[in-house]
Amino acid sequence: MNVKKTVEELDPYVPGRSIYEIATKYSLKPEDIIKLGSNENPLGPSPKAVKATQESAKNMHRYPESDLSDLIHQIALYSQVRPEQVIVGGDGADEILDVLGKTFMDPGDEFIVPLPSYMYYEFTLTIHGAKPVFARWDVEGNRLDVASVLEALTPRTRIIFLCTPNNPTGGLISKKDIKTVVEGTDALVVVDEAYFEFSGAENVDLLEDYHNLFILRTFSKVLGLAGMRIGYGLSSPEIIEYMHRVKPVFSLTKLSYVAALETLKDSEYIEKSRELSVDSRELLYHGLQKFSQLRVFKSYANYLLVDVRETGMDSGQITEELMKRGVIVRNCSSFRGLDDYWIRVSVGTLEEDKKFLEILKGIIK
């Protein structure tokens, strides 16, 4: 079969493990599994969003609205931009990444990713024939190596990805460093703020001054809607207009639409989610620090990167031992730029965190 060369050569994306998969594999009850693998919201969804989707389900025989202006308006309010600066994606922020590829990438064009970072950039854009050029994230200092990004620029660079807080390391990129990159190129700088609510830092204010800036965000984290697949982007009206030309018209389902709208109106829920995740992150950070065999990195997101090499196990062995006991964490061996000795632990409820730390004690002698 003659498929596209880029598809033939594509390395599959490795997602986090699911509760159902692990329950089946290890004969466990799904409700007993502690999932700390995919950076989700341990509080669950906004009850208002659940109620609104139940109502909306009666109309699932109808196509969704093609006019998303109510939601775009709410996102603009939440993000403090104008509605014409907003685009919404129906397969999460991942769809926005694909639309960026369709809008900006001709075969042979390049994009820059500092490693390690979110693997989906490479996965999505290579399908459009684009070539990744890797820069460096300094893991030990948990900071972006800005010089390596500037050195990676070529006349074919179309997009530069800056993930802040960075997945999987949890470190932040300073506004000064973002400005240095944006000012050093005409290419589009995509600042991925999927986790910004946990960090207390954001870069929307830069949109006024820089027209080659794009901010990527999601409803999957603090907004508790990972299963509904909603993401959004913020940029100049010109870039947003180009992207709307190629974005699938009906990708946001009716149910996702109402869930997103109701969640944004539920500011009490959003604040509670943020607080729980930050408390959980700090509990896990201090709990993990007590293990002399582990090295845990300070994080501004809802997960922690942990170096497990001193345990005598690699990340595959330690994640396997945890899964047998009903705990899912992320084995980071599929992250380019990390070796086989890193795991990423997402926040749970405080009770789940404590159980996880107890289980870990039984594994690390």
Ligand SMILES: Cc1ncc(COP(=O)(O)O)c(C=O)c1O
């Ligand atoms: C840094 C980063 N960007 C984007 C995404 C995609 O989020 P979504 O669930 O909206 O597709 C994720 C998901 O984990 C992420 O970690």
